[in-house]
Amino acid sequence: xxxxxxxxxxxxxxxxxxxxxxxxxxxxxxxxxxxxxxxxxxxxxxxxxxxxxxxxxxxxxxxxxxxxxxxxxxxxxxxxxxxxxxxxxxxxxxxxxxxxxxxxxxxxxxxxxxxxxxxxxxxxxxxxxxxxxxxxxxxxxxxxxxxxxxxxxxxxxxxxxxxxxxxxxxxxxxxxxxxxxxxxxxxxxxxxxxxxxxxxxxxxxxxxxxxxxxxxxxxxxxxxxxxxxxxxxxxxxxxxxxxxxxxxxxxxxxxxxxxxxxxxxxxxxx
Amino acid sequence: xxxxxxxxxxxxxxxxxxxxxxxxxxxxxxxxxxxxxxxxxxxxxxxxxxxxxxxxxxxxxxxxxxxxxxxxx
Numbered sequence: 001x002x003x004x005x006x007x008x009x010x011x012x013x014x015x016x017x018x019x020x021x022x023x024x025x026x027x028x029x030x031x032x033x034x035x036x037x038x039x040x041x042x043x044x045x046x047x048x049x050x051x052x053x054x055x056x057x058x059x060x061x062x063x064x065x066x067x068x069x070x071x072x073x074x075x076x077x078x079x080x081x082x083x084x085x086x087x088x089x090x091x092x093x094x095x096x097x098x099x100x101x102x103x104x105x106x107x108x109x110x111x112x113x114x115x116x117x118x119x120x121x122x123x124x125x126x127x128x129x130x131x132x133x134x135x136x137x138x139x140x141x142x143x144x145x146x147x148x149x150x151x152x153x154x155x156x157x158x159x160x161x162x163x164x165x166x167x168x169x170x171x172x173x174x175x176x177x178x179x180x181x182x183x184x185x186x187x188x189x190x191x192x193x194x195x196x197x198x199x200x201x202x203x204x205x206x207x208x209x210x211x212x213x214x215x216x217x218x219x220x221x222x223x224x225x226x227x228x229x230x231x232x233x234x235x236x237x238x239x240x241x242x243x244x245x246x247x248x249x250x251x252x253x254x255x256x257x258x259x260x261x262x263x264x265x266x267x268x269x270x
Numbered sequence: 271x272x273x274x275x276x277x278x279x280x281x282x283x284x285x286x287x288x289x290x291x292x293x294x295x296x297x298x299x300x301x302x303x304x305x306x307x308x309x310x311x312x313x314x315x316x317x318x319x320x321x322x323x324x325x326x327x328x329x330x331x332x333x334x335x336x337x338x339x340x341x342x343x
Contacts, residue, residue, distance in 0.1 A: 129335035152334030159334045174311075174331055179302040184333045223331060234277055236329045237309040 007099070011053055019215045025053065029099075031212040034058035034121040036109060036137055038085040040197030041151050041204060042127030043075035048205035050093035050100045054212070057093065058121060060105035061085040072194035109133070111256040114140040123208045124148035127201065131178035132259035138163070138171040140256040142246045147211055147218075149204040153192050154185060156228040158200035160219060161238070162207050168221035173241035173248075178259055199226060274327040288317040288328070297330055304331040 003011070003022065014020045014028070031054045035042045038061040049057050065073075065080040065088055073085075080088035086104035093102050105117055114136060118124055124146055126137045134150065141148040141163060150161045150171045163170045182189075203224070210216045222235040246253040271284050275295060282291065288307070292300045305312045306329045312320055322328065 131333065131335075154334045157334065159332075174304055175333060176304075179299070179333055184299045184302050185335075236306070236331065238306065238331070239310060241311060 007053075010097075014052070020213060024213045024215070027212050027214070028209065029053050029055045031123070031208075032056040032058070032121045033123045033125065033208045033212070034060070034118060035125045035127055036060050036133070037127035037129070038063075038073070038075060038089040039069065039127055039129070040072040040153060040192065040194075041201035042125065043073045043089070044198045044201035045125050045127060045205040045208070046075055046089055046093055047096065048202060049208060050097045050102070052205075052209060053097060053099060054208070055099075056101045056103060056120075058103040058105065058117070059086050059089050059093075060107065060109050060117060061089075062106060062108045072192065072197045074198070109136070111136060111258045114256050115144060118144055118146055121146065123211045125204045125208060126150050127204070129153075134171060135178050136256055136258060139246050139253055142170050142172075143254070143256065149207045149219075151200045151204050153196040153200050155190055156193050156196065158196050158226040158228075160200060160203050160207075160224040160226075161222070162211075162219040164211075164218055164220050167218075169238050169240045170244065170247045172246050173244045174223065174238050176245075193228060196226075196228065199228075271322075271324040273322055273325065276329060282322070285321050288312055288320045288322065291322065291328060292317065292330075295330070298332070302333055305329070306331065 008015065011025045014025050015022055033049055033054050035046050035057065038046065038059050042059065046057060046059055063085050064082055065076045065085055067081055069076060070078060075092045076085065076088045084106050086106045090102040090104050093100055109117060118140055124137065124141055126134060126148060128134055137148065145165045147164045150163065152159050161171060207218055210218060222237050225234050225236060242249050245251060272279060272281055275291065288305055297303050305317065308327055
């Protein structure tokens with residue numbers, strides 16, 4: 001497929017890069033990335049991936065836009081309040097780049113549907129904030145052999161880890177299992193600085209782009225931490241855990257499952 | 271003895287254990303922190319009995335949420 005003049009102009013700053021070129025841009029245009037959560041992390045990731053011309057971008061979120069989201073979820077605007085986040089996200093992405101095919105999943109992602117949803121994608125971005133979801137995504141991606149980007153943000157901090165099958169640890173290698181509800185601080189209780197989603201969500205988009213291009217080193221054996229108050233990035237080496245329940249030598253998890261706490265918290269939310 | 275904690279060199283008493291360090295460093299939610307020593311994970315059950323050694327490099331890895339406030343998503 002040859003690029004049109006408009007495409008050559010739109011993607012010119014990519015095509016100029018020796019690591020990208022026309023060939024790399026074609027890879028991006030043929031790429032499929034899934035973003036789970038159209039929130040603080042998913043918003044910037046979705047904007048950059050749409051702008052980059054990633055051909056198919058899936059975005060999953062069951063929620064509607066709330067006024068308290070707008071301090072950081074820059075894909076949504078004030079008139080979107082009350083509208084499904086996936087719809088608002090899709091409109092913004094297609095306004096930036098009408099060429100991109102945006103697939104929306106206006107649903108909770110659970111053990112019952114996660115394997116079907118991730119099946120079509122090359123790379124998955126975890127933009128969720130709760131631990132049951134993070135472990136569900138991790139397990140599903142490990143079992144399906146999919147690369148994904150984990151990220152978390154809280155207060156003035158952020159963290160990032162990329163999983164690629166067969167290369168380095170998964171999220172469960174590092175953290176084993178979710179903490180009990182309310183055991184560790186969450187954004188809802190403790191807050192998060194708005195631009196943190198921009199920093200860390202953009203890094204997730206960067207990992208997705210590098211993965212699609214097949215260029216550079218992915219963050220596969222280290223947890224990157226960012227402390228905005230100290231203005232410090234650190235790469236902490238993390239090993240694969242031989243006893244990991246999903247990717248270890250004798251795995252005990254052979255299909256994705258939902259942690260019960262998700263259900264109670266879901267009930268408590270209403 | 272000298273050890274490195276989260277990239278910063280520190281002096282700690284000899285025979286300091288991981289559990290001691292968790293207290294002296296004021297680690298938030300110590301029950302849910304992942305600890306690595308010299309780039310290998312330390313098991314929670316051994317925190318109180320694992321004495322650190324001169325030159326060890328210790329990291330604390332914390333649970334961190336994300337950009338989305340919902341349970342599931």
